[in-house]
Amino acid sequence: MKKSYLLLAASALILSACDGERRQAGNETTAEETLAQQKETITEIADDYLRALAKVHPLYLVGTGLAADYGVSNADFEDISPAASAAYQAAEDQLLARVNAIDPDKIEDRNDWVLHQSLKEALEASIEMRVCKTPLWSLNHMSGWQNSLGQVIPLQPVSTEEERADALERWAKLPAYLAHDRANLEAGLAQGYSAPKRVVARVIKQLDIILAAPPAQSPFIGFAKNVTDAPEFTEAAEKLVTEELNPAIASYRAFLNDRYMPAARDALAVTVLPDGDACYEAFLRMFHGAQIGSEATFENGKKAVAANMEGLLDRGEEVFGTRDLTEILARVKDAPGNRFESEEELIRFTRDQVDHTRDKSEPFFTALPKQQMIVEPYPDYLRGTGQSSRYEPMEAAKGPATYRINTDDWTEQTRGEAMVVVIHEGWPGHHLQLATFAEKGDLHPAMKLLGSSAAVEGWARYAEALAEEAGIYHDVYGEITRRAWPSRGMVGDPGLHAYGWTNEETAAYFIETGRFNEESAAVLLDRMAVIPGQLTGYDTGGLEIFALRREAEERLGDRFDIRAFHNHVLEVGMAPISVIRANVEAWIEEEAAK
Template identity: 40%
Template sequence: MDFCRTAKVALLAITITPTSGHSQTTTAMLNQLADRFVDQQLQYDPTLTYTSGLPTHDHSRFADRSPKALSVHDQEEREDLKALLTLPIARLAQPDRATYSNLRERLESDLQLRVCRTELWDVNHFDGWQSEFAEVAERQPAGSAEERKQALQRWGSMPQYLDVEIANLRLGLTQGYSAPQSVVRRVIQQMDALAVANPEQSVFYSPAKRSGDAAFQNAFRQLILNQINPALKSYRDFLQTEYLPKAREGVAISDLPNGAACYQAFLRSSTTLERTPQEIFDLGQKTVRENVAEIEKIGEAKYQSTDLPTIVAKIKSSSVEHFQSKDDLLGFSQQLLQRAKDVTARQLITRMPQQDVVIRPLSAFEEDAGVGSRFQGQPDSRQAAVFLIRLDDWHTETRSDAEINTVHEAVPGHYLQKALARELQPPTRLSKLIDNDAYTEGWARYAETMGEEAKIYDTEDADVMRRLWPARGMVVDPGLHVFHWTRQQAVDYIVSSGHFSADAANDYVDRMAVMPGQLTSYDSGGLEIKALRAESQERLGALFDLRHFNQAVLEEGVVPLGELRAHLKAWMADQLLHK
């Protein structure tokens, strides 16, 4: 089945033909448009430099989230898209095809999302401004006098940034927009954790901590004490006293104005496809049934039972599956990471990235708010990327779960994909900026499968635990946002997978509340990569080499799923041509 039949971006019958003077002119115009887009993004938000590696001389401010600035930014993207659609792209060759696909997908997705008016209800515990600012603080340069000056300017503007956030949220309340109360409570808890009495313990103190300049350190301490902490408290008090009583009780995006159109836009943004919620829901249910059937076969052979709850209970009650402490979980994951690197290098890829990856604990303020483990990229390949692991669930986490988590977030998952793409993909400025969950999370889900195939997992129960959760996000996310599931229905469905506790399920519901559609991206992408691999194996037969297939998937970098299919179709044809 062609899982990308409805994708727009690579669907313009872009053919791969020899370049000509005409196509070279088109390429020049395309690259000019792409560079203009990148310049606009960095102008709007210079902090993008820290995740993309794109250079900027401006380290003095955050993004401007005022209505006027957002309107100007929207108009720029409308003009960019209009210009892009006038290009004669019929003869674009790779890598220009990837540039065109990525730029069009990003512009169309951004503009489609504007129906959501997210700035009017952006209270977000999972990846809100507070988490982004903590990461910015870690990467804010402070080596020179000019950089220290700009650091003080940026962080001195944080109170004004929060004033704009409050104004946007107040405006949202007047127009029927609000965040869920459950999420607001989580963010209030984060604000309490962030406004620490000792400035040197603040997550925002990192620029001063990395500087040997005593005057700068003192100025930053005073800035946190006298400006940042009061601003955090003011934002927290606004949420507690004014916003929370008016926030919505439910979490479904359908509760907001234009909710149906907004959810469709989020689905497009997350999956790069134009699937309906019903199509995603149905595909998710089908895939879940297939996974459960496989678990039943494994359970009958291993545990003499085909009942999923019984199988999971036997696994979770096994003493060998559990950790003794946070350090035990951390050490186990670090050992698994090394084994995953060794196996991946031998069996799954033609070359490993030059950049390394390490595991570090997630910050306390994120753990306390229910934020899960995540990968944190590092654009400077001389520094290691980081798998930030949540350790406070060590007493309920199984060793199988820890293995799958490490494979997903690090090797051969997110780290391998992102680090290797930086070395293989076309070296355009746009490629450093573009990201989409369908590709990145899809690869990581596919990596979980390879972890089993390549015997990276060392626990005997990973084959069951790996199949518990996949594709359920495709069911519960539209169920909650479109099909009017209650919060309890969503929690019960998540718990019924056997993978999560009720507390973890509640964390997931609030994650879906602030990131609608995102949970559908994992298996939208993972199923597509698996389908392309099966098609490649069938077409190439004995010529098929998994390591070279994986490299072909990764070599364009992050692209929409439609472009990925077009690229791999061309790769298959090339393999047959040169056999």
């Protein structure tokens, strides 16, 4: 922006008062009328964006509670056919043209400007991503249909007979979806696109577990398990599994094993695919919410890693009397009381930290969101398949959000590491950020889907450091551990995809942090293979928030209020980091002028 939207808003009020004195009634448009028209136009574009998305990805809107408002029925399902994709791309082009027709420097309302800039960035990034042709190599053990669809199951309403009929209709569409996915993957092989063999093996393992489960335990009819007063509905759901869903999944699994696996690529780097270099840059732009690029990401990451290592060595010398990285990390790993005796102890320990982290976070914010967060392990069909711990939001009216904890590697997990992750996923990390945004209500609903990874993961990375300031860590082990890992994704991810690092070199770079062994490093590399660039978003965003805080502290001095700073970072939700920067800098200017 050329001007702060706060100053623009003030100017609008002054001009409105002057115009009211000199204009002739009915001959001129008032500033208030112009503002209302502007808001209506931007809102219409955002509404049309959600309607376009609802036609191809209705379950995205189900997951954010927007389905009913944008025409999604309880029976609608994803459409990944080439025709649907082409129609959506045409809609994107039209939406971007409408967005670009609005001069952002003339937008006077802050929320409208946030929405406009977020729409512009999301649409431009999505259009840039077309070079990747991701539907042709969509096989994914992290967020593929076999695990992402399961997150919608708890949101499927089944209270009435009509809703139960809709549920059966919706999930009966899974076989057709798999047929489209298979056709897309076949087309990908013909054009030189495929997922890595290692990823294919992980997906096959997930499907095997699904197929081995009794029909009543299929994740795709989880909506029926709590219905106790309609045996005919339960019977129909189980029949759907045995007669339609499992046969379709088994056929898909056979295709992966017999046809796809032999033709799948060996390399993990996305740059081996057609237009792979441009594709990787597009992934970076999508996850950053900004045009930063692999070179700047790589160089900025190396500088940040060096600074983190210096801080780690200083802390290690203070605690252990040595600056030898290997020795420091080994002593942290083997410290008495820093390990778990069982998987159950890890889960119990993590659950016990939720209230502790919340209470300790409270002084750093003017208010905390009311929604609670629970800790749950992954369901059986996803265990041992390379999942990462993650945060699963939930509409507050429907219950608590979930920190889905990965316990596969519990024997190697330390208490310090567990503290870092629960802080990242919960308080003051993802849960505080996303639940706070959900309670605001003054931003357009589209903002629930327009977030950038740099904003979301960047806040959680910042929260790991803030937790030390808040006294959340119980001992030095978490404090040392958290310094070993940050910013390495900014180096290792482009190292693998853009700078020709081998799998072994990339794994070694992560293993030296002490957080990974060979097995967990392999899990991380497979994650990097299916979501290239995502790992760089954590510290790209985190470094920006740290930089904004330093800027605010330097400009405001004794008047710096950490709670106000956090408010202005969080109040624009998951907007691109450029929007967060503009919002915080406007606040700094306003405060400095007082």
